Amino acid sequence: MNIKKNGMILKALSGFYYIEEDKTKDIFECKARGLFRNQKTEPMVGDVVEFNIDDKIIINILKRKNVMMRPSMSNIDNIILLISSCEPSPNSLIIDTIISICEYKNINPILIFTKQDIVKIDSYYQIYKKLGYKVININSYPYNNDNYIKQEVFTELSNSLTLIMGNSGSGKSTFINNIFNINIKTANISQKLGRGKHTTTHIELYKFNDIYIADSPGFSTLDISKYINIDLLYIQHTFIDFNEYIDKCKFSNCSHIKESNCNIIDNVTKGNISKIRYNNYTNIYNTIKENNKNTYK
Ligand SMILES: Nc1nc2c(ncn2[C@@H]2O[C@H](COP(=O)(O)OP(=O)(O)OP(=O)(O)O)[C@@H](O)[C@H]2O)c(=O)[nH]1
Ligand SMILES: [Mg+2]
Ligand SMILES: [Zn+2]
Numbered sequence: 001m002n003i004k005k006n007g008m009i010l011k012a013l014s015g016f017y018y019i020e021e022d023k024t025k026d027i028f029e030c031k032a033r034g035l036f037r038n039q040k041t042e043p044m045v046g047d048v049v050e051f052n053i054d055d056k057i058i059i060n061i062l063k064r065k066n067v068m069m070r071p072s073m074s075n076i077d078n079i080i081l082l083i084s085s086c087e088p089s090p091n092s093l094i095i096d097t098i099i100s101i102c103e104y105k106n107i108n109p110i111l112i113f114t115k116q117d118i119v120k121i122d123s124y125y126q127i128y129k130k131l132g133y134k135v136i137n138i139n140s141y142p143y144n145n146d147n148y149i150k151q152e153v154f155t156e157l158s159n160s161l162t163l164i165m166g167n168s169g170s171g172k173s174t175f176i177n178n179i180f181n182i183n184i185k186t187a188n189i190s191q192k193l194g195r196g197k198h199t200t201t202h203i204e205l206y207k208f209n210d211i212y213i214a215d216s217p218g219f220s221t222l223d224i225s226k227y228i229n230i231d232l233l234y235i236q237h238t239f240i241d242f243n244e245y246i247d248k249c250k251f252s253n254c255s256h257i258k259e260s261n262c263n264i265i266d267n268v269t270k271g272n273i274s275k276i277r278y279n280n281y282t283n284i285y286n287t288i289k290e291n292n293k294n295t296y297k
Pocket of ligand 3 (some may be wrong): 003249250254255256257259262263264265
């Protein structure tokens, strides 16, 4: 007899999937049915799946709310982006790329600024706070049992699934360890940082009461363009600060790059839209345009 159960994939490693069964919360180690390969899909962390508990095979993947390819994960409610003030230094293109992806995939972005104890940088905090995004500063290190931050994070993440992203060395594993009292391997202080050193090598979901949180390998700043895959004409709508100006451009199909009488460009000049944000918009726009060219060539 084959009993079917439902559960969520917490970890995927070397062809094995570790599934938390919905009711008992027991963990089952399963393999995927060959069929998925024919369908050009495979199970990923975050998937809710049906599996047979006797032969330990995943037989069905339930409809996904959203999918990220880098890192490979589905059904994401929040992305926490960690931005360190040094080693590696902050980069606003990374912030805007991840926020665009979140807006596109219906994910709540949360920005956490780490290493503020070493170098204090406030400018990015202010830009994104003004836009209405959730922003948190980590001001002391080691984390001094900061209950205020813990409370904020717990409230924000309650009953949801969160992916942690950020440059290698930005402090993702450190953040999870300190906030959730877990013990994930982090880079040694003496190791050289900021060069794409990956201490975390695979994606894994951790559970803390009703919070699921995934640590993931970091990326290097140079790699960020590979993360974005959004329709060219849709990118403008992922910049929420463009919203109130967007329908007053002369051309209804304005890309806000170099058209005349562009109301977005006018409002960048007037200081109503941040120049940094606008430059990142054009950067992302041109990157996707370039990627599309290469795809259709
Ligand atoms: N001073 C200070 N050091 C920090 C802070 N956060 C992290 N670190 C240190 O930065 C180094 C890198 O931290 P990790 O948590 O391993 O970084 P990561 O983002 O998980 O890196 P990858 O797994 O390689 O992607 C470690 O030596 C941490 O102790 C902070 O807020 N302040
Ligand atoms: Mg790590
Ligand atoms: Zn325009």
